[in-house]
Amino acid sequence: MDDETEALARFGYKQELRRVLHRFDAFGIAFCFLSPVVGVYALFVLGLGTGGPRYLWLMPIVVFGQLLVALVLAELGSMYPIAGALFQWAKNLMGSGYGWWVGWFYGWALIVVVAAVDSGVALYATPLLNRWFGWQFDPANANTVLWFTMTALAFQTLFNMVGVRYVAMISRMGVWVEVVGTFGVALLLLIAGFHHGVPYTFTTQGVEYGALNPLGVDFHGSWLAAALVAILAHVWIFGGFESAGDVAEEVVDAQTHVPRAIIRTILLGGITSFILVLALILAIPPGHEAFLTAASFSGGVPFIISSNIAAGWLQDTILLLVLFAFFSCGTAVQATGARVIFSYARDGALPGAGTLRKVSPRFRTPVNALWVVAIVPTLFILLAHVNPTSPVHILFFTWPASINALLLLVSFGVSAGFLTYTLVVLASLIARIRGWRPTGPFQLGAWAYPVTIAAVGWTGLMLVNILAPTGTTSGRGALFNYDWMTLLVLVVIAAVGATYYLVSKPQDRIAGRVIQLPETEGVGSGRETKTTP
Numbered sequence: 123m124d125d126e127t128e129a130l131a132r133f134g135y136k137q138e139l140r141r142v143l144h145r146f147d148a149f150g151i152a153f154c155f156l157s158p159v160v161g162v163y164a165l166f167v168l169g170l171g172t173g174g175p176r177y178l179w180l181m182p183i184v185v186f187g188q189l190l191v192a193l194v195l196a197e198l199g200s201m202y203p204i205a206g207a208l209f210q211w212a213k214n215l216m217g218s219g220y221g222w223w224v225g226w227f228y229g230w231a232l233i234v235v236v237a238a239v240d241s242g243v244a245l246y247a248t249p250l251l252n253r254w255f256g257w258q259f260d261p262a263n264a265n266t267v268l269w270f271t272m273t274a275l276a277f278q279t280l281f282n283m284v285g286v287r288y289v290a291m292i293s294r295m296g297v298w299v300e301v302v303g304t305f306g307v308a309l310l311l312l313i314a315g316f317h318h319g320v321p322y323t324f325t326t327q328g329v330e331y332g333a334l335n336p337l338g339v340d341f342h343g344s345w346l347a348a349a350l351v352a353i354l355a356h357v358w359i360f361g362g363f364e365s366a367g368d369v370a371e372e373v374v375d376a377q378t379h380v381p382r383a384i385i386r387t388i389l390l391g392g393i394t395s396f397i398l399v400l401a402l403i404l405a406i407p408p409g410h411e412a413f414l415t416a417a418s419f420s421g422g423v424p425f426i427i428s429s430n431i432a433a434g435w436l437q438d439t440i441l442l443l444v445l446f447a448f449f450s451c452g453t454a455v456q457a458t459g460a461r462v463i464f465s466y467a468r469d470g471a472l473p474g475a476g477t478l479r480k481v482s483p484r485f486r487t488p489v490n491a492l493w494v495v496a497i498v499p500t501l502f503i504l505l506a507h508v509n510p511t512s513p514v515h516i517l518f519f520t521w522p523a524s525i526n527a528l529l530l531l532v533s534f535g536v537s538a539g540f541l542t543y544t545l546v547v548l549a550s551l552i553a554r555i556r557g558w559r560p561t562g563p564f565q566l567g568a569w570a571y572p573v574t575i576a577a578v579g580w581t582g583l584m585l586v587n588i589l590a591p592t593g594t595t596s597g598r599g600a601l602f603n604y605d606w607m608t609l610l611v612l613v614v615i616a617a618v619g620a621t622y623y624l625v626s627k628p629q630d631r632i633a634g635r636v637i638q639l640p641e642t643e644g645v646g647s648g649r650e651t652k653t654t655p
Contacts, residue, residue, distance in 0.1 A: 126203075130371065133204055134635050135468065139461075140486035143290055143373045149383040150293030152366040154454040156387055157239075157296075158395040159303040159447035161359030163423050164242055166402060171337040171417040172597050173345075173352025174326035175318075175403045178396070180349060184356040185392035187580035192363050192388045193566060194547045194577050196381030199367035200562030202637075203376035206465025207367035208546050213469075215549040215558065218632035219623075224549075225466045226619045228542040232459035234535035235362075237271070237499035239452040240278075241506070241528065244270035246445045249424075250438060264506040264526075271503045278453045279496040282460065285485045286372050289457045296450025303443040304394040307427070308401035310440075314430040316404035323403055327413050336417040339597040350587055351597040354536075357584055359395060361539050363387040365458040368465075381564035405430050459495040464488035470631030473622070502531055513594075519606045522594045533603050534611040537588045541612070544581040550574055 127137040143151075169177040198211040208228045213221025244267045248259035259266050281288040330348045332340025341348040366383035370376040406416045407429045415421035431437055467478035482489045505527035514521035551574045560566075566573055591606045592598050599605040623629070 126374070126376065130204070133202075133637065135204065135371075137371070138481045138486065139205065139371045139464075139488070140286060141372050141374055142287055143369060145375075145379045145382065146294065146297075147290035148366045148369065148373045148376075148379050149386055150290060150297045151369055151454045151457065152363050152383050152387040153300065153390065154293045154296040154447075154450045155362030155365045155458060156360065156391045157300060157362075157447055157451040157454075158359065158391050158398060159300050159444055160239060160242065160451045162304075162395055162398050162402075163246075163444055163447075165355040165358055166399065167337075167417060167419055167422040168601060169352050169355030169399075170403070171335070172329060172339065172341075172348050172355075172601065174329040174348075174417075175323045175406075176326050176345070177349070177352040177355065178323050178399050178403055180353045181356045181392070181396055181399065184353060184360055185388065185396075187577075187584070188360040188363070189385070189388050189392075190573055190577040190580055191543050191547055192384050193569075193573050194550050195364050195367065196384045196564055197560050197562065197566050197570075198546070198550065199364070199370065199380040199384060200377050200564035201560045202562075203367070203370040203373070203380055204465065205368060205371040205461045207364050207370070207462070208542050209462060209466055211367075212546050212549050213632060213635070214637045215546075215553040217629075218636055219629040220545070220549065221636075222471055222623065222629050222632055223619070224542050224545050225462065225471060226623075227538045227545075227615070229459065229462050229466060230615055231535045231538035231542065232455060232462060233495055233498050234502065234531050234538070236275075236452060236455050236459060236495055237502040237528065238532040238535055239448060239455060240271045240274045240499065241267050241503055243274045243445065243448050243452075246441050246448065250441050250445070253434075253438070264509075267506055268500075268503050272500055274449060274452055275456075275496050275500060278449070278456050279492055281453060282457050282492050283482070283485060283487055283489055285487060286369065286457070289453060292450050292453050296447065296454070299443050299446045299450065300394065303440070303447055304398040306443075307440060308397050310436065311401045311405040311427075311430055314405070316401075317406060317408045318404045320404075323400065327410065327417075329417070336414040337419075337597075337601060339600050340595075341597055348597060351602060354588065354598075354602055356395075357540070357588070358536050360388065360391060361536075361543075362455065362458070363391070365454065368458040368461045371461075377562050378564070381562075402426055456492065456495045460488050460491040463491035463494055467491065469628075469635045471628040473626070502528060505531065516610075519610055520594055521607055522600070522604055525604055525607075530604060530607050530611055533608040534615070537585070537603070537608055537612055538615070540581055540585045540588055544578070544585050547574060547577040547581055551578055 130137055202210055202214055204210040209221055209225030212224035245261045247270055248261040251257050252259055326345055328334035330341040330343050330345045363384050366380045370380050373379050405426050406413055416426050463478055466472050467475040472478055478490050480490050509526035510523055512523050589609050594600055594605045
């Protein structure tokens with residue numbers, strides 16, 4: 123650990139955070155961030171309702187594409203084991219200004235994801251409390267969502283503040299909950315008896331036609347158009363694997379363990395998610411009416427489980443597992459977001475940087491950054507109250523009726539996350555063309571160019587698919603990006619960032635923290651020096 127402290131000093135930073143995480147801890151944080159249980163339970167209806175059972179086979183495409191990205195990021199995490207991950211990697215590959223923009227979008231995306239994950243707690247906590255105590259909580263009520271989100275955030279913030287060891291403990295538990303919540307539920311459904319065979323997973327059940335679509339959208343008979351929306355249900359799940367790099371300054375032997383954690387998170391996440399989705403599809407009760415219910419927001423996963431598992435205590439156990447998965451996921455995302463803000467502020471890249479970079483002398487955690495990732499998501503949850511009853515026309519944009527502002531932010535979180543992936547893998551490709559070569563223990567070697575080029579193509583295509591405005595009557599516009607609205611939120615966040623960037627010039631303060639190649643030795647020598655102010 124003394125060697126790693128010295129190595130961090132060569133990057134220009136002191137060892138302020140406590141380096142106590144080991145191999146499984148780094149993986150646990152990344153895996154809980156990705157969280158197959160949270161992703162599948164939250165997005166199963168979107169995938170099934172737009173792609174039919176066949177949407178299962180879009181998952182391997184997403185896993186392969188994200189694995190390409192993970193391999194590129196693993197190489198960067200091995201070379202630059204610095205808190206802040208994507209921000210630090212982009213900064214050292216392409217310069218301070220480029221890095222600042224990556225950090226700007228990445229930080230906002232993480233804060234939004236905290237709000238998105240924790241707002242889901244109410245959906246699974248209220249049925250339990252209502253059944254156990256006879257209460258009458260409405261999980262769709264905005265105030266109910268707010269109070270349950272605040273409760274979850276309060277406990278998550280407490281655990282995050284008193285030390286990264288507690289985050290690691292929750293993440294270790296979370297990994298086992300994820301395994302039981304995927305393999306265990308799949309096994310229970312298998313024991314109860316599947317209602318379909320594997321050939322059922324290759325059918326669409328007519329979802330490409332408006333008259334048969336359970337979500338009320340019409341793809342005019344084109345399953346390809348439906349698949350472009352259904353694939354987004356998988357895309358949302360397979361993110362966050364880079365979070366192992368966000369906590370790199372707290373990981374022992376980070377140059378080895380961080381890249382392994384990134385890659386293993388994608389691989390295990392792909393296996394567990396595939397098995398759970400497969401089991402849920404095969405367990406849909408027979409008959410088209412049952413399919414329509416399973417693929418609707420009023421049915422979904424709870425309908426499938428309750429139709430196959432009669433024992434109330436088993437249903438409650440599954441709900442408890444899902445609830446803990448949401449909690450551990452939110453805890454991991456908050457920890458990640460706080461490290462990004464801390465890293466960003468340490469380079470002087472934010473207003474109030476001196477305050478935001480402070481580390482608790484007792485717990486060695488970035489306490490003020492954690493407060494930001496607790497308070498701002500709470501404020502975002504208040505946006506659930508902004509819910510127009512009729513379409514709102516803004517210039518040539520249309521805010522659809524019954525789409526609350528929180529859903530717009532959640533959609534932005536997905537788009538901003540993919541935007542930062544695109545920017546970083548593109549930076550890796552450009553830097554490599556210019557002569558940059560990685561020097562960490564994990565390297566792609568001869569596969570570097572094909573993997574990086576394919577990763578750039580994949581992230582670019584998915585970013586376009588996420589953001590493309592296609593009208594509010596299309597499946598994408600009605601269910602995911604709400605036509606122009608997600609793109610508009612992205613533009614607003616960019617405009618705010620541009621104002622600060624031009625006025626405050628944070629890139630000048632970051633510039634002194636960029637690792638540069640000595641001009642006298644030639645680009646690609648593999649030896650770096652650090653320029654300091």
